[in-house]
Amino acid sequence: MLKPSNPQPPSFLQILRDIVLIGLLLAGLNAVISPADRGWLLQNPTPWLLLPTLIGLRYGVWSGCVSGVLTAGGMVLANIGSGEKDLLVEFADAHAITLVALVLAGFICGEARELSWRKSREWTENGKWLESESKRLRAESQLARQARHQIQERLAMWNAPLACLDDDLRRLIPMPETEVYEGLLRTLYSTCQVTSSAIFRRSGSELLPLASLHTSERFKSPMGLADLPMAVHAIETGELVTLDVAAAESGDAACLAVLPWDAHDTHGVLIIEDMPMSEFTWSVFERVELIVRWTFMLRELRLATAAELRSGGLLPQGDFLALLSRSLETARDHLLPSSSLTLRLADSKSTTFGELVKATSVAAPEICAMTAMPGDAGLVVLLPFAGDAAAEAMAQAVRHSIPDVRAARYTIAGAERPEVIWGRLLQG
Amino acid sequence: MSDHSMQLLILSALSLVPLVIVLALGLAPRGQEKMRNWRVGNPLHTAVLPVVRPAFLEPLVSQLRGMHGSEMNGYAVGLRHLPVEAAAPVLRYLQHCADPAVELYAQTVLQGGKDVLQSLCGRLQESSATCSQRGMCALLEVGLRLAHPALLPSSEKASWISRMEANAEQALARFSQPSVRLLAAMARVFMAARRLEHAAALIQRLPANSPVKQELSQAFAFASRQLPVLDS
Numbered sequence: 001m002l003k004p005s006n007p008q009p010p011s012f013l014q015i016l017r018d019i020v021l022i023g024l025l026l027a028g029l030n031a032v033i034s035p036a037d038r039g040w041l042l043q044n045p046t047p048w049l050l051l052p053t054l055i056g057l058r059y060g061v062w063s064g065c066v067s068g069v070l071t072a073g074g075m076v077l078a079n080i081g082s083g084e085k086d087l088l089v090e091f092a093d094a095h096a097i098t099l100v101a102l103v104l105a106g107f108i109c110g111e112a113r114e115l116s117w118r119k120s121r122e123w124t125e126n127g128k129w130l131e132s133e134s135k136r137l138r139a140e141s142q143l144a145r146q147a148r149h150q151i152q153e154r155l156a157m158w159n160a161p162l163a164c165l166d167d168d169l170r171r172l173i174p175m176p177e178t179e180v181y182e183g184l185l186r187t188l189y190s191t192c193q194v195t196s197s198a199i200f201r202r203s204g205s206e207l208l209p210l211a212s213l214h215t216s217e218r219f220k221s222p223m224g225l226a227d228l229p230m231a232v233h234a235i236e237t238g239e240l241v242t243l244d245v246a247a248a249e250s251g252d253a254a255c256l257a258v259l260p261w262d263a264h265d266t267h268g269v270l271i272i273e274d275m276p277m278s279e280f281t282w283s284v285f286e287r288v289e290l291i292v293r294w295t296f297m298l299r300e301l302r303l304a305t306a307a308e309l310r311s312g313g314l315l316p317q318g319d320f321l322a323l324l325s326r327s328l329e330t331a332r333d334h335l336l337p338s339s340s341l342t343l344r345l346a347d348s349k350s351t352t353f354g355e356l357v358k359a360t361s362v363a364a365p366e367i368c369a370m371t372a373m374p375g376d377a378g379l380v381v382l383l384p385f386a387g388d389a390a391a392e393a394m395a396q397a398v399r400h401s402i403p404d405v406r407a408a409r410y411t412i413a414g415a416e417r418p419e420v421i422w423g424r425l426l427q428g
Numbered sequence: 429m430s431d432h433s434m435q436l437l438i439l440s441a442l443s444l445v446p447l448v449i450v451l452a453l454g455l456a457p458r459g460q461e462k463m464r465n466w467r468v469g470n471p472l473h474t475a476v477l478p479v480v481r482p483a484f485l486e487p488l489v490s491q492l493r494g495m496h497g498s499e500m501n502g503y504a505v506g507l508r509h510l511p512v513e514a515a516a517p518v519l520r521y522l523q524h525c526a527d528p529a530v531e532l533y534a535q536t537v538l539q540g541g542k543d544v545l546q547s548l549c550g551r552l553q554e555s556s557a558t559c560s561q562r563g564m565c566a567l568l569e570v571g572l573r574l575a576h577p578a579l580l581p582s583s584e585k586a587s588w589i590s591r592m593e594a595n596a597e598q599a600l601a602r603f604s605q606p607s608v609r610l611l612a613a614m615a616r617v618f619m620a621a622r623r624l625e626h627a628a629a630l631i632q633r634l635p636a637n638s639p640v641k642q643e644l645s646q647a648f649a650f651a652s653r654q655l656p657v658l659d660s
Contacts, residue, residue: 144489144493147489148489148490151488151489154514186639189639189640190639195608195609195612195640196607196608196609213638213639214607214608214609214635214638214640215608216605216607229463230466233463233466233468237468237469239468239469239470240468240469240470241466241467241468242466242467243465243466243467244465244466244467246465247465248562249548249552249562249563249566250552250555250559250560250562250563250566251465251560251562252560252561252562253465273607274562274565274607274608274609275609276565276569276609277565277566277569277570278511278569278573282470282471282472283472285470286470286472286473289470333472
């Protein structure tokens, strides 16, 4: 809030100047218009009332009264001329009301001016306070708007790289063998900030390089397994092995972490040579494990499905349940749901089960798993990391080929066991 | 064998015992010593994670303005999981909260986050003349985090960056074959210090077509304002 304003009072000289100027003006007019009637005493009211009235209105009570007294004094002096006592008393008696009225007019106008000035001063101060308050509120609302925008931006971009992880994985799955490893390392770099990493295949007691990204020379050529004790330990335990933070920060160990992987009939290790310490956390390693595990698993599944497709395209129920369980695990640990679709034939006479399988295989996206319901009553399709939209699109595509198919979709998430979900899928 | 020679034999055998122990201790721990620095498995696999709560869709700014007192405790404490430079503005806001507990939490979390970075930076700085490449990388990275505007007043920024610049120069002199991470960290420091020619030279040394090089080239182009102006 602003301090109350304190305007400067008018100076004495300023008041005197105005009194003299107005007095001279009136005296001049009086001399020109009525030279015989000094002080316009014959006029009622006398125009000389203007002097105390104007001064009182402009400068307040005291100025008004003083100007009234001076006007009355001037009038007396102008009329008595010689200043004899009897004449003075006689004049005062004759024009007492006029003389007093001059002083009273100054007083009343001065008081009126004080009243209005007090009011206007209050309004001015209120106005100033309101103006400053409105400026402050405007600035605050502007700041709040900016902060809200920034926070929304941050919230929107929070975990943005992870939100597209399924898309990255989808790109990795169909890649040829020669490119997938480098693609995987690049995905790890972009989503987990793993700066330098290499992927090796195990061949007996040797590690053969498959791809490397930003690594030193030693991780670009084959190396003995015994040269990297951390890799030996990781393979033995089948678990991720990392350095502890203090050793990773300043130590000169060959690598920071080793993660074993296996795909079909190939085994190996992922070696993380370097990464920023701010990212050296369990949650980042969890993400690394997830990406590596899913990449190899889904590639394997794709190969298996391709092989199965040649002989019918369906997974055994046990394999399907294992994938369902893994999807539930991912949904629980990473809040990344998958979708499932059941497809039943409404009329098994007009369309055979084989035709349904064929139509579904054509409509199926790159990554999905299918299995038959007991008694070939229909199909259950698992779409890993896919939302309802992808499941609906697939159902539409199947309906386009076989109009009388009944499709139902489910989101694979929650704390239920895979067997329970499987039962629900069959019932649905 | 006489008693005397038997006694002599036993005594000799006993005198060898400490030697055997010393040898065993000297040989065995070498492997163990290394493994002591290792962590096997990820504890997140077995940890009991907190229950996931439904997300608040109300914007944070509205919650901060609308919630009072102890309701904000959760925020202040939860923010310790974020990088301190990202959480600092909200923590500073919470320090003006009417509830002394929230004020204290916010102050403690902010101070604690800064202290962790500063003590790590100090520790790494002490050994900067002898540390490994990774140590030097960590020093430069932590230094750049501490240079974040939310943590460092602008009046101190110039002196802090020049200190990091000296560290980068030292790293450049010490390591003839710097790792990619170290090259990237040095380039970032030189960019922050507006020594663009040094940064450009370091970026050139990065492996061709590597993601790090692409990323830093873009950052460099932005820093030197050489981005093409696209007319929409």
